[in-house]
Amino acid sequence: MCKSKIENRKSKIARLVILGAGESGVGTALLGKKKGFEVFVSDFGQLKETYKQVLEHHEIEWEEGGHTEEKILSATVVMKSPGIPDTVPIVKKLKNEGIKVISEIEFASKFTDATIVGITGSNGKTTTATLTYEVLKNGGLNVALGGNIGKSFAEQVSEETFTNYVLELSSFQLDGIETFAPHIAVLTNITPDHLNRYDHDFSKYIAAKFRIAMNQTADDYFIYDADDEVITEWLSEHPLQSRLLPFSAKKELKQGAYIKNNEIILTIDNNKFTMAIKTIGLQGEHNTKNAMAASTVAKLLKIRKATIRESMERFQGVEHRLEKVLKINNVMYINDSKATNVNATFYALDSMESPTVWIVGGVDKGNDYTDLLPLVNEKVKAIVCLGVDNEKLTKQFGNIVDMLVETQSMQEAVKIAYRLAERGDNVLLSPACASFDLFTNYEDRGRQFKEAVRQL
Template sequence: MKHKLIILGSGESGVGAAILGKKQGYDVFVSDGGTIKQAYKQELTDSGIEFEEGQHSKERILAANEVMKSPGIPEKNELVKMIRAKNIPVISEIELAYRFKGNSKIVAITGSNGKSTTTALTYQICKTAGLDCAMVGNIGISFAKQVAQDPKEVYVVEVSSFQLDDIKDFRADIAVLLNITEDHLDRYDYRFENYINSKFRVIENQTKEDYFIYCLDDEVITKKLPLLTIHTNPLPFSMKQEVKKGGYIKGDQMMLRIQEERVSMSIYDFALKGKHNNYNTMAAGIAAATLGIRKEKIREAVKNFHSLEHRMEFVAMVRGVEFINDSKATNVNSTWFALESMNKPTVLILGGTDKGNDYGLIADLVKEKVKAIVCMGVDNKKIIEAFKDIVPVIVETDSAKKAVNASFKMSQKGDVVLLSPACASFDLFKNYEDRGTQFKDAVKEL
């Protein structure tokens, strides 16, 4: 009897898992309650994989040996409850990819903020050093699809808490935990502790051969660590104290100390600017040094790195007004980092699907730097309530085009218009990329 693998959800991770499962000889069936994108349908058809959309064949699903649940599907989903009640094992896509990755190494990067930037920078260093590597996970191609179609010696994986929720044996050779701030609480019964536990699962299967790179300046991480039994090699990084092993910044110098390798570099040479990016750069540098990459290659990559689309991305200067696309800021903390690096009067575009946001976290920065707020969402009450006594002008809009036009009207030469929504995008857009792209298109039309 073939192993029956049911895939719930047909996004990038679902389709990638289906392709890998099929390649490994599983009996694979993909079920999506919504519609499946044409490109993904084509991939499934080309691979000879059965699928359904707009419905779930419950009987067939509940006869599975194993279910791979897409990260977007919450536990409170009725079908997931039925699967759990029947004790059918539920795994995530990274678990399936891990099962078949062979002797390849995994660098798994997680945290509430800075994951994508750190993943991209780590990958850039690996590529610069000539490693046979791929960047996978939340940031692009599915990990499982990469394993199935083009296996590599090193996988740099951006990992979300949702993917970690359904691991069993997944083990990273190098685990990176950047920070933990309140995010996605709607998926964790509004209990911060549940979310913290989820993030720490990145090290639960690690052994004394592995490495754990983490931020020593993050109180949530340092409070949790003493409560855990850790079997891995800790490599902390800090901007507040020197560490014997790991990385730190003292004055304007970054120092990395891993085994025999010592790397020092001026932070003024970092391609990525801002305090939060100093942390991201240290984490990526330590991960690279742990892989045995020479310091010259680390320096070269860190100097020449280009930031990601939708993450503090310069769009254009229109009549002296600068437009920045930070659509990837889907939580309040990300917006805090964006505002922290602003040094011009700012018109801030906020709003979208609220995830239990506490806007008090950015109140001081808003007071100091923001001259006007443009809301871009279906329901903006919470934002208006939070800032009505701090910001003189708050305007409501319901599209990227209207938000850009309103922002431009309120700006003058020397100002910056910052799209850093602090919310998910699903009320008006397909995803944060779609939101960022519509923002950029509207700016180009000014």
């Protein structure tokens, strides 16, 4: 068993307090209990019934509907769920008291010796992480998928002994790391996102993403998009310790992956791998880049070339990312609920080849919609706004499309889109916003969309 640095700080039983009883919070509670911590879970909101049952079953103390300061401030260490900002009063008090506040990723990493592949980026990280996991699994590795996707990293560390992890990592999760260092880090791209969380300062968000590599050494690898000017500029000013393996759709590279004659060419040292782009299951330049990143990870971990090619050919994508739901009256309904920022929606609109009724809106994270204007002008015939506050969207797009309708429920949005769409059109849910005004999360939003479409 890996001994935690946290555990060794005090000879008496260390007290682990967890703020937020969602997937990461409950997973951390299970791991903490197994490793001998005295565990207390506190949630300002209400716990899901399933999570209550898990905590009760494992005899873990919890509270909901508020924080008992005395119990929280007695902590040796606090795991803060990624959705909780540093600005909330209880987190400020903890930091003033000098109590360590970390993320689930930091905590769980102390209890595994597995090889970790960490994947972050504003867009494409879920697809890249899932694709990477599939390739490694198909290649016979003992591997788990976690982080910002599926079952929490902490719970998986507590339950099984995996020798490899593929972790999708958000900037919020990376904000709470201190010593966490993936052997292979992937940065898919950086575009403005979550700026409301970063004081509307893009450089703070960029720095948060680059935390994925801050503890890497010369024995580790950093895979990144060499076409992304934000990334390349940051790297030129902040050199990394790790070995750089770029990928590019625009230029030839001596090391890393690039495109030539409609083929991906990947070179690591003197080892070359090629794959025809037309054979990849997911088409589009952004998906080709996701495939380049995943293939680079697979080659580093010694997966056979034939396995990589077969995995890329078979992979059909992830739920809520340009997911074709149904065709009704020759209108295709597409679920892109995972598009929670402008750049993701840019990809979605760019891929539309028919007139599109676009369902957009939610919690605006400091979005600038300017880049979407040409695409909306070219491809969008009508806009259905779906959110509590649609003012910014109506101002931006009201004069560009012939029809803009405001709605506040998914069922209403889909019914209106159904009436506006004609044979040969698309109806695209690609919100460019967070979901928390009307939905639990983007998955809830996507599933409500699919259910509403099926009920037409």
